[in-house]
Every structure is written in C-alpha cells, then in structure tokens.
Amino acid sequence: MKTNQLLKVWRTAFSQGKAGTATMAQVNTVLQGELEGIKEAGTWKGERIITSKQGPSIHVQGNKNDILNFCANNYLGLSSHPEVIEAGKKALDTHGAGLSSVRFICGTMDLHKELEEKIAKFHGKEDSILYASCFDANAGIFEVLLSAEDAVISDELNHASIIDGIRLCKAKRLRYQHRNMADLEGQLTDAKDCKKKLIATDGVFSMDGNVAPLPEICNLAEKHGAVVFIDECHGTGFFGPTGRGTDEHFGVGNKIDIINSTLGKALGGAAGGYTAGPKELISLLRQRSRPYLFSNALPPPVVACASKAIDLITSNSDLPQKVLSNTVQFRSRMSEAGFNLGGDPEHPICPVMLQDARLANLFADEMLERGIYVIGFSYPVVPKGKARIRVQLSAAHSQAEVDRAVDAFIEIGRKLKVIN
Known part of the structure; x- marks a missing residue:
C-alpha cells in the first residue's frame, strides 16, 4: 500500500466518525493489497526458522540434515564459542x-x-x-x-x-x-x-x-x-x-x-x-x-x-587471518567460475550479483536444498535491479566447507544459466 492511500483511508474513516474495528478493517484491506504486491514482485522476504545455536553449521526447521551457514554476521565463529x-x-x-x-x-x-x-x-x-x-x-x-x-x-x-x-x-x-x-x-x-x-x-x-x-x-x-x-x-x-x-x-x-x-x-x-x-x-x-x-x-x-x-x-590474531584466508579462497574460486562479485577483495562480505529479484530468491532456495544457507537480497534492502546473494565468510568455516559452498554455487549457476 502506498503511504498516501493509507492516509486517505484513515482521514476518510475519521471524518465519518468511524473509529476502531471498522477503520482498522479498511486499513487491513489496503495493507493486504500491498503485501500481495510484494509477493507478485518477487521481493517477499520469508524467515527461515533455525533450531540450533548460531554457527558455521546450523539446523533449519524442515530440513533433516545440518545446513552450512554462509550469510550470518558471525565473522569469527564466536556466537557459540x-x-x-x-x-x-x-x-x-x-x-x-x-x-x-x-x-x-x-x-x-x-x-x-x-x-x-x-x-x-x-x-x-x-x-x-x-x-x-x-x-x-x-x-x-x-x-x-x-x-x-x-x-x-x-x-x-x-x-x-x-x-x-x-x-x-x-x-x-x-x-x-x-x-x-x-x-x-x-x-x-x-x-x-x-x-x-x-x-x-x-x-x-x-x-x-x-x-x-x-x-x-x-x-x-x-x-x-x-x-x-x-x-x-x-x-x-x-x-x-x-x-x-x-x-x-x-x-x-x-x-x-x-x-x-x-x-x-x-x-x-x-x-x-x-x-x-x-x-x-x-x-x-x-x-x-x-x-x-x-x-x-x-x-x-x-x-x-x-x-x-x-x-x-x-x-589470538589468528582469527582475523582465518577470515581473510577463507575470503580469498571463496572469491578466487567464484571469480574463476565466472560469477560477478561485488565488494572489497579482502572483506568477507561477498555479494554475488544476480540483478533480478526472482532469480536471487530462486537461487537461494536451490542452495538450501543442497545444504547451503544463503539469502537473496532485493529491493528495498538494495536498489532495484541490484538483487544479489550476500555471502559472508567466517573464521569458523573450514576450507572444505568453503569449497562445498562454491561447488553448489557453480552447479546452480549453470542450471539457472548465470554462468556457462
């Protein structure tokens, strides 16, 4: 719902002396239209339910196996240390x-x-x-x-x-x-x-x-x-x-x-x-x-x-160095595979640029099916036409886990024709 529409609904209701339940029902109708518009645009942001401690590997409701988490701000793996x-x-x-x-x-x-x-x-x-x-x-x-x-x-x-x-x-x-x-x-x-x-x-x-x-x-x-x-x-x-x-x-x-x-x-x-x-x-x-x-x-x-x-x-200054080594490993393999990565080459925030919001969400869902937790970012979190999957590396990830994530990206990237 547009802000002006909501204001119009409220003003009309109050000018007619209609407050309380009736007024909120009117507002809810307009709100529902806005929610449907978000879904139609492919920018709906669902929330996955985690049933374990935060870490490089987590449990996600609806999945029997452990899921590798590559989109948390847990850069040093200390959330569950x-x-x-x-x-x-x-x-x-x-x-x-x-x-x-x-x-x-x-x-x-x-x-x-x-x-x-x-x-x-x-x-x-x-x-x-x-x-x-x-x-x-x-x-x-x-x-x-x-x-x-x-x-x-x-x-x-x-x-x-x-x-x-x-x-x-x-x-x-x-x-x-x-x-x-x-x-x-x-x-x-x-x-x-x-x-x-x-x-x-x-x-x-x-x-x-x-x-x-x-x-x-x-x-x-x-x-x-x-x-x-x-x-x-x-x-x-x-x-x-x-x-x-x-x-x-x-x-x-x-x-x-x-x-x-x-x-x-x-x-x-x-x-x-x-x-x-x-x-x-x-x-x-x-x-x-x-x-x-x-x-x-x-x-x-x-x-x-x-x-x-x-x-x-x-x-222990080894922790920041482990983040850096995992970042270099991920970025180098992804770039070699043909993905378009944003960000500083030494920083563990690694945006995989996909541009299209629906594609980003579909890609993230496919990754989850392969045991990799990432999220598609789209408008209004990022500008329109700049949808992406923001990967975040952690010192707690092993080299094998980083490779597993990249392998999944490559497999799905080819399937969805993001890379050759």
Whole structure:
C-alpha cells in the first residue's frame, strides 16, 4: 500500500466518525493489497526458522540434515564459542538476567564499566559508552554533538541507522556521492562557514562489502577542519591485521575521531552497540543521549559474552587471518567460475550479483536444498535491479566447507544459466 492511500483511508474513516474495528478493517484491506504486491514482485522476504545455536553449521526447521551457514554476521565463529557461552552463564548466576532499569538510575554494573574500558582500549580511544544496539548508538550521537550552526556530511549509501540519527539533529545535512572524494570535498567547501563539520561514513558498507577510503577522507578532514565519524559494525573484530577494523586496515586509527560499532556481530553476536571516542564526548553522551538515558542497561550475560569475545580476539590474531584466508579462497574460486562479485577483495562480505529479484530468491532456495544457507537480497534492502546473494565468510568455516559452498554455487549457476 502506498503511504498516501493509507492516509486517505484513515482521514476518510475519521471524518465519518468511524473509529476502531471498522477503520482498522479498511486499513487491513489496503495493507493486504500491498503485501500481495510484494509477493507478485518477487521481493517477499520469508524467515527461515533455525533450531540450533548460531554457527558455521546450523539446523533449519524442515530440513533433516545440518545446513552450512554462509550469510550470518558471525565473522569469527564466536556466537557459540564455549568460552563465550560459559562467560554468559556465569554472569547469569552472579549478576542476574537484567537490571530492570536504565544506567543512571540503578542499571550500571561493574561488568558494564569493565567492558567499556576494554572497548576503549581495543580501539585506542579514551572512553566508550554502551547502548542496546549500534542503531541506538547512531540514533544518540548526532543530536548531542551537532547544533544548527554545524554541518554533517554523509556518504549517500550509509546505513539506515546513520541516516535516521542524522535526521534527529538540527545540523545542516549534506550528502556526498558514494566514496567520491571530489564530491566530499565540494560538500566540505559548501559547509566552510559552519561551526563544526562532521564527516560520517560506514567503515564497510554492508550490502556491497565496499570499504570506505579512510586515508583520503582523513586527509580531507584535516584540510577542512572536520571531525571523522565511522560506523564499524562490519569491521570490528575481524578486519585488519588484528581485527581492530577499517582504520587499522588502512593504518589511520589515530585520525579517526569517533567510532560506533556493535557487539552483535563478530563480538559474540548477541546484542549491544557502543560509541568510542574522546572522554568529553562520552561524558556528554551519558548526560544527554536519549537512547542511553531511556533504555534499559544491557543484560549482564550479554555484556559478559562480549567481554569474553574481546579477550579471545586480543589474545589470538589468528582469527582475523582465518577470515581473510577463507575470503580469498571463496572469491578466487567464484571469480574463476565466472560469477560477478561485488565488494572489497579482502572483506568477507561477498555479494554475488544476480540483478533480478526472482532469480536471487530462486537461487537461494536451490542452495538450501543442497545444504547451503544463503539469502537473496532485493529491493528495498538494495536498489532495484541490484538483487544479489550476500555471502559472508567466517573464521569458523573450514576450507572444505568453503569449497562445498562454491561447488553448489557453480552447479546452480549453470542450471539457472548465470554462468556457462
């Protein structure tokens, strides 16, 4: 249903004094039409039911055999790591299931402070602050940091949470073409009279696996007196030589001012997000950031799992290297077979570009029949005509499992005439 249609239904109903059941019935009729339109377009997104722990191999309802999972954000395989699970169990016993409160009232525990210290140290920042999700971290920062006298310059393909967070602030909003540094400089020039200028970008763009050109961005920020903010959800823990993220990958960590990221992907995979940066900023966020002030504290088991995950990453740099080797193996074989892959050659997000939404969904269903769990991505998650299967490699995948996935891609690709 189009938004205008829905508004018309509501306004007509209320103008006639018809509220409650009758009004909702009218709305439901229009909603059903919209749902049918999604199905007819081939972009319906069903949800498969998993009946096991997250891991390289999972159980999917309706399938008797184990299924290899190649579309989770479990980049290091830590979601079901025994030490991570044990840390969560222990915290459940010692600190309970949850705080039943927000942080500043009676919701801050020693576990929260310990994890914030670890995060700050991990990223080489002065301090950090925890949120219920990185979506909340992105929703909470721009409004606090920027005023009507300031400007935020954002990559046009930034994550929806960054876009929504920026909408909440009163700063002048500018967008630059995706990874286009000439356009970024033009926007910075347009904002020259603004008091503060902040460049906002994903470190890695999740749908494409493209990496932001951080060295060039940092050079422009220095030239124009701007602050650099990056969302590192698809870099933290596994990208870069020791998993510190995109800034480590490029060697520009000391030039990145603010990092927002998640605990819900490589760092245990449960939930939670954070901001890491200068202590003054973190202190101000504790005083004014609405998602922080009005959301329950992260549950102790979740905090303990993430804390243990960071311990495992910092003590074992082999994990990020295993992700990289699996990525190279997958990409090289797929490219040799004739598939069109998007993204950075060193990043484990590997979009298999199929363009057509129906084809992407059909391809994913065929893969599941062969024991490989992948999902077709189509509009509105990605632009129209850019449908794909987004493969994500994990350190927990063996070489044999990567080969098995590629073999299935090749078999189905030939069947559906995607490759010769």
